[in-house]
Amino acid sequence: MICRITILASILLPTFTFAGHELKGRDIVRGQTLYSEQCASCHGAELQGQPNWQRSNDDGTLPAPPHDETGHTWHHDNQLLFTYTKLGGQGALAERGITNFNSGMPGFEDTISDEEIWDILAYIRSTWPERVQEIQAGRNPPHQ
Ligand code: HEC
Numbered sequence: 001m002i003c004r005i006t007i008l009a010s011i012l013l014p015t016f017t018f019a020g021h022e023l024k025g026r027d028i029v030r031g032q033t034l035y036s037e038q039c040a041s042c043h044g045a046e047l048q049g050q051p052n053w054q055r056s057n058d059d060g061t062l063p064a065p066p067h068d069e070t071g072h073t074w075h076h077d078n079q080l081l082f083t084y085t086k087l088g089g090q091g092a093l094a095e096r097g098i099t100n101f102n103s104g105m106p107g108f109e110d111t112i113s114d115e116e117i118w119d120i121l122a123y124i125r126s127t128w129p130e131r132v133q134e135i136q137a138g139r140n141p142p143h144q
Helices: 004-010 028-038 078-094 114-126 130-137
Strands: none
Touching: 028 114, 078 114
């Protein structure tokens, strides 16, 4: 499946490096509550995403993809997921010099803390089958 964010992200040099352990030992219950409050309106109460999420909207933005295993959230490393949530799609890519990407994903920098973002991402990860969790973990840079 072609994923526009993966293509864009693959040409980006990370400004700093995360190891793969940020999602371990997180408060998954708090993450689930925050997900319902902040994310479910677009990404779906069951993490199912918006209908026809692979087709662009008329304005060129993409609908919200599912965060369950049918989507491509698990194709991305922790750093991208974190930055995307914190700064929003446009902010995350603009920070790396890509300014022609029109994103419908808002930034949550002023709404929730960094720790809360990690809790939400850990909750999302906890819904994936173990095999998918392992593949996603393998996308993170090794410990340095
Ligand atoms: C107003 C609707 C909206 C809300 C609310 C929202 N998102 Fe998104 N999100 C989107 C859209 C649309 C995209 C599609 C990517 C793009 O166009 O940049 C997206 C993409 C993403 C991505 C990157 C793509 C991927 O593969 O998963 C992540 C991570 C993400 N959202 C996390 C979250 C989290 C976590 C929350 C809650 C804190 C949240 N979003 C709330 C609309 C939303």
